[in-house]
Amino acid sequence: MWCGCGSTVSFAADVDWAKQNGAQIERFNLAQQPMDFANNKVARDFLERSGHEALPLILVDGEFALAGRYPNRTELARWTAIAEIIAETKPVTGCCSGGKCC
Amino acid sequence: MKFLDQPPRFLFFTGKGGVGKTSIACATAIQLAEAGKKVLLVSTDPASNVGQVFGISIGNHITVVPAVPRLSALEIDPQAAAQLYRDRIVGPVRGILPEAVVKGIEEQLSGACTTEIAAFDEFTALLIDSSLTADYAHIIFDTAPTGHTIRLLQLPGAWSGFLEQGKGDASCLGPLAGLEKQREQYKAAVDALADDKRTRLILVARAQQSTLREVARTYEELAGIGLKQQYLVINGILPKIEAENDALAAAIYKREQAALHAIPDVLKALPQDQVVLKPFDLVGLDALRQLLIDTPYQAQAATDSPVGLDEPGLSKLVDGIAADGHGLVMLMGKGGVGKTTIAAAVAVELAHRGLSVLLTTSDPAAHLIEILNSALDNLTVSRIDPHAETERYRQHVLETKGAQLDAEGRALLEEDLRSPCTEEIAVFQAFSRIIREAGKKFVVMDTAPTGHTLLLLDATGAYHREVARQMGNTNLHFTTPMMQLQDTKQTKVLIVTLAEQTPVLEAASLQVDLRRAGIEPWAWIINNSVAAASTNSPLLHQRAINELREINTVAKQHAKRYAVVPMLEDEPTGVSRLLELAGNSN
Numbered sequence: 001m002w003c004g005c006g007s008t009v010s011f012a013a014d015v016d017w018a019k020q021n022g023a024q025i026e027r028f029n030l031a032q033q034p035m036d037f038a039n040n041k042v043a044r045d046f047l048e049r050s051g052h053e054a055l056p057l058i059l060v061d062g063e064f065a066l067a068g069r070y071p072n073r074t075e076l077a078r079w080t081a082i083a084e085i086i087a088e089t090k091p092v093t094g095c096c097s098g099g100k101c102c
Numbered sequence: 103m104k105f106l107d108q109p110p111r112f113l114f115f116t117g118k119g120g121v122g123k124t125s126i127a128c129a130t131a132i133q134l135a136e137a138g139k140k141v142l143l144v145s146t147d148p149a150s151n152v153g154q155v156f157g158i159s160i161g162n163h164i165t166v167v168p169a170v171p172r173l174s175a176l177e178i179d180p181q182a183a184a185q186l187y188r189d190r191i192v193g194p195v196r197g198i199l200p201e202a203v204v205k206g207i208e209e210q211l212s213g214a215c216t217t218e219i220a221a222f223d224e225f226t227a228l229l230i231d232s233s234l235t236a237d238y239a240h241i242i243f244d245t246a247p248t249g250h251t252i253r254l255l256q257l258p259g260a261w262s263g264f265l266e267q268g269k270g271d272a273s274c275l276g277p278l279a280g281l282e283k284q285r286e287q288y289k290a291a292v293d294a295l296a297d298d299k300r301t302r303l304i305l306v307a308r309a310q311q312s313t314l315r316e317v318a319r320t321y322e323e324l325a326g327i328g329l330k331q332q333y334l335v336i337n338g339i340l341p342k343i344e345a346e347n348d349a350l351a352a353a354i355y356k357r358e359q360a361a362l363h364a365i366p367d368v369l370k371a372l373p374q375d376q377v378v379l380k381p382f383d384l385v386g387l388d389a390l391r392q393l394l395i396d397t398p399y400q401a402q403a404a405t406d407s408p409v410g411l412d413e414p415g416l417s418k419l420v421d422g423i424a425a426d427g428h429g430l431v432m433l434m435g436k437g438g439v440g441k442t443t444i445a446a447a448v449a450v451e452l453a454h455r456g457l458s459v460l461l462t463t464s465d466p467a468a469h470l471i472e473i474l475n476s477a478l479d480n481l482t483v484s485r486i487d488p489h490a491e492t493e494r495y496r497q498h499v500l501e502t503k504g505a506q507l508d509a510e511g512r513a514l515l516e517e518d519l520r521s522p523c524t525e526e527i528a529v530f531q532a533f534s535r536i537i538r539e540a541g542k543k544f545v546v547m548d549t550a551p552t553g554h555t556l557l558l559l560d561a562t563g564a565y566h567r568e569v570a571r572q573m574g575n576t577n578l579h580f581t582t583p584m585m586q587l588q589d590t591k592q593t594k595v596l597i598v599t600l601a602e603q604t605p606v607l608e609a610a611s612l613q614v615d616l617r618r619a620g621i622e623p624w625a626w627i628i629n630n631s632v633a634a635a636s637t638n639s640p641l642l643h644q645r646a647i648n649e650l651r652e653i654n655t656v657a658k659q660h661a662k663r664y665a666v667v668p669m670l671e672d673e674p675t676g677v678s679r680l681l682e683l684a685g686n687s688n
Contacts, residue, residue, distance in 0.1 A: 030203065030206075030207060031206075031207050031210045031211075034191065034192065034194070034195040034199060034203075034204075034207055035194055035195060037195070037199060037203075038194070038195040038198040038199050044198065044199065047199055047200050047203050048199075048200050051200065051202055051203070052200075052202065052203045052206055
């Protein structure tokens, strides 16, 4: 189980890489920081429309950029070249998520 | 009593539910207060009867106990604390985020660890120096945090990557998000716990092999954190004199003495006290004063009024299970209530009726299972090794998820994987492979996942519900593992408990948890009942009378169906003894 969370791990490494290259990236976990989702209209509407199953959600400059999977380095690089990145990730109720079972 | 000799400021009693922690904590508090010390007694029992013991109502604030000079008490309800904790995190987004999302977050904060951490949050203020507690020479807790919780709070990664910045994606730390106090305060509290000049831990056990093994594990886990000053109290030992005129009492006496003789090595070195079973209820000051005093035991007059229990036996329940021809039967209950024995008895009963049965155990010490292997033609037996399964699962997660984490993150993940849930998930996965067999025959298992675990594993549960709703009248055939567990035609969950107050309460909360996952326990089984056995021992007779109240509670408040299984003189091994256990005279 842990539902193939390998992707989260490599994404974490990619984020570190992008940050080292000057990108500004913030990550949010729904279970741990629900207020950040509630306060962001794009994230809130996304959850309303597609549910938490559809996460992760990635916003760039506050606008929708990608959802349903984590971005790869090429995508991160492209966005970094455009402007700062804000990535909102939230793995869901079961897997790869905050508070697995405790 | 050795554990009362020069006690430090903090005394923690720990042990599984029903061993008598609260009674001994109350008795200790009374004794120290009457010796002239100012004492605060802290109970974290969700159904604390400390107020009842002292004839006052206490609740979640420090209350003076008028009947005992210098004694005050405080009741922390860990469930209520966990609820407040959830509300703090979820409350602000309720009505803003979609309901399914809010429910998902709540579920992550509904496990045992959240309750633990919320209770620890409440403890913290009492363990660090504060004006609140400055007056008390002793603070006595009727429970102690688990090693897992303490280790989690000790890890720097838990704080640096998470609490201070509120960021990070460690997987098991959701519950930590609601911690309100400063890191320094938790550190001070953990330091106080690990300081043997300030803290003494008293392990409370019964003279039962499985209980003593469990206590040995607790000892090692907490000693590993630095809680080196530990004492052992073995409660409720049947006195020898009681064994003289009654076969059941003699058998219990023999079993208890054997368990004491075979006590695990790590416990042998600890200062040990033994508390003899008392012939009275531990309610009221006088009774509690006598609990820790070794008065010469007076044999009670034998009673001639039998308890006269007329309750359904296991065999009757099995009638209902057998009627469906095949299916999954899962036994659920806390450790030590006899799930494996009951599973074996149910399996043998079913096989005895000519039905094809697979019995699966996760109890490494279940010798009775081997004996059954070749006993009946249509009964097969399999075994799952929880340690091996858990280890395989841990390795898998560490290799996939932990590979690229830094040292702190990895330490956090490793601790995360030591949570009790990890074993539950790993074992359940192993069982899942066997569950498929239940379409053709009976599969009986001596364990079941909690509702909380199922809800978390069933990541797409909301989706399933949605599909089911939309498909409503179309009669298309589809099932999911979760739906199989929810359908009582296919799966019957039997809750096993003992006819004692705390085990019944614990079983009731297991039931609530299963219902949250849409699973309705099919029946309750009250195991090891003295009331259902026959005895001339006055002490056991008293116990039988006390059991009646609990059996009645189960019958009236908790169970759809139930059975009472008598305590036997010998451990039931072999087919004929198991059939006897089920109440089958054949």
